[in-house]
Amino acid sequence: MKTEDYIALEEQYGAHNYNPLDVVITRGEGVWLYDAEGKRYLDCLSAYSAVNQGHVHPKILEALQTQAARLTLTSRAFHNDQLPLLYKELHDMTGYEMSLPMNSGTEAVETALKLARKWAYQVKGVPRYDAEIITCEGNFHGRSISVVTFSDEELYRNDFGPFTPGFIIAPYGDAPAIEAAITPNTAAVLVEPIQGENGVILPPEGYLQRLSQICDQHSVLLIADEIQTGLGRTGRLFASEHEGVRPDMLIIGKALSGGFYPVSAVLADKAIMGLFTPGEHGSTFGGNPLGAAIARAALQVIQEEKLIENASILGEYFIEQLVEIPSPHVKEVRGKGLMIGVELSPEAGGARRFAEALQKDGILLKETHEHVLRFAPPLVIERETIDWALPHIRRALNIP
Numbered sequence: 001m002k003t004e005d006y007i008a009l010e011e012q013y014g015a016h017n018y019n020p021l022d023v024v025i026t027r028g029e030g031v032w033l034y035d036a037e038g039k040r041y042l043d044c045l046s047a048y049s050a051v052n053q054g055h056v057h058p059k060i061l062e063a064l065q066t067q068a069a070r071l072t073l074t075s076r077a078f079h080n081d082q083l084p085l086l087y088k089e090l091h092d093m094t095g096y097e098m099s100l101p102m103n104s105g106t107e108a109v110e111t112a113l114k115l116a117r118k119w120a121y122q123v124k125g126v127p128r129y130d131a132e133i134i135t136c137e138g139n140f141h142g143r144s145i146s147v148v149t150f151s152d153e154e155l156y157r158n159d160f161g162p163f164t165p166g167f168i169i170a171p172y173g174d175a176p177a178i179e180a181a182i183t184p185n186t187a188a189v190l191v192e193p194i195q196g197e198n199g200v201i202l203p204p205e206g207y208l209q210r211l212s213q214i215c216d217q218h219s220v221l222l223i224a225d226e227i228q229t230g231l232g233r234t235g236r237l238f239a240s241e242h243e244g245v246r247p248d249m250l251i252i253g254k255a256l257s258g259g260f261y262p263v264s265a266v267l268a269d270k271a272i273m274g275l276f277t278p279g280e281h282g283s284t285f286g287g288n289p290l291g292a293a294i295a296r297a298a299l300q301v302i303q304e305e306k307l308i309e310n311a312s313i314l315g316e317y318f319i320e321q322l323v324e325i326p327s328p329h330v331k332e333v334r335g336k337g338l339m340i341g342v343e344l345s346p347e348a349g350g351a352r353r354f355a356e357a358l359q360k361d362g363i364l365l366k367e368t369h370e371h372v373l374r375f376a377p378p379l380v381i382e383r384e385t386i387d388w389a390l391p392h393i394r395r396a397l398n399i400p
C-alpha cells in the first residue's frame, strides 16, 4: 500500500481528532524515520519526547522481547518480579523515596491531583472537598475531563463540560500571581518547568525557585509535570534541576518507556506518597511486569549512553546554530537542551507551511501552537546529523 492508501483508510474509518502531516511512517531507527515509500526523515518531534532514546532502541527492544516471552501482566493483585526493581532504580536515579506507576501521562497527572487533595485533607487540614489546586495559563497536562477543566485552550475544552471544581488558573511565569492565588484551602501548585505544548515557553529565570519558596511558606505542594521536560530532554535529568528545585511531587511519562509502551509515574517522598492506602487508587495495567521491564531498560539507556549530557551539549550547539540562520520569518529562537522552539512572526503565515517545507527535505516536526516550530530530536542525535539538517532548516526558514 502507498501513502495515500493508508491516509484514505484512516480518513474513512478513524476518528478525526488529529491533523497529521501527509506522511505514513513504517519504520524507525535511532533519529531516523522511514515512510511507506522508503523515504528517510530526521525525526525532530520524538513523539513529544517519548522517544528520547531514539526509535526502536535495541536494548529496550531486547528487554521488551525477553519480558514479553516470560510474563506480561498479573494485575496488582499479585506482586511481580520487575516492579520492585523499577521502584528501587527510580529511587536511586531521582532521590525520591517512593513512586506510583501508571500508564498514560494523563493518568499520572490525575494521580498526583488525587494525592495532593488527600494530603490537603489529611495533613494540611483543609475542610473536606474544599481543596484548591492552582494551575497555570497555557498549560498542557492531558485530556481527561478533570485535566481539561484547567486548560485555557478552547479547543481542548469546548463542549466537554461540565467540568471538575477545585482548580484555579493563574498566569504562567508570574510567581507573585501564584502567591496571590493561594488561599488556606490551596493544596498544590501544578506547573510545567517549560511549557512544551504551549510553544516551548520558558518562564523567567528564578521562577521555579521562587514558586518552591512560596509553596514552602504557605504549606502548599509543588507538583512539577515533567512528562515532557523530564528524563534528559532539557540537558538535566529533570528541568527543575536547572534551578536547584526539588518539587514535592514529580510526574514523568513519555520517555520513561523510550516509546515502546505507555509507562508513567508519580514520584514523591513517603510523607506524601505514603498517604495512599490499599484500594484507594489503581490501574489494571499500571506497574505491570512488561511495562516495568521496559521502563528499567529505558532508564538504563539514558544513563549508559549519557543522553542527558548529549542533550545539554548538542542542545546548546543546535540553538547557537539556529540563532545564526538569517530569516525574515523568525521572531525568536529559545529553548533548553534539545527542547527548542523557533517562534515565527505572525506575518509568516503560520508554522505549518514551514513544517511541510521541511518534510519535503526529509525533516519531520510539527507546528506547536500556530507560530512555533519545535525542534526536539531524540537525545541520541549526533553533531553531524544536526549539521546535515541545518542547511535544510535554513532553506525552509527562507521560503517566501
Ligand SMILES: *Cc1c(COP(=O)(O)O)cnc(C)c1O
Residues within 6 Å of the ligand: 048, 103, 104, 105, 106, 107, 109, 140, 141, 142, 143, 192, 196, 197, 225, 226, 227, 228, 229, 253, 254
Ligand atoms: C504528553 C503530556 C501529558 C499527557 O501525557 P499522555 O501520555 O498523552 O496522557 C501531560 N503533561 C505534559 C507536560 C505532556 O507533555
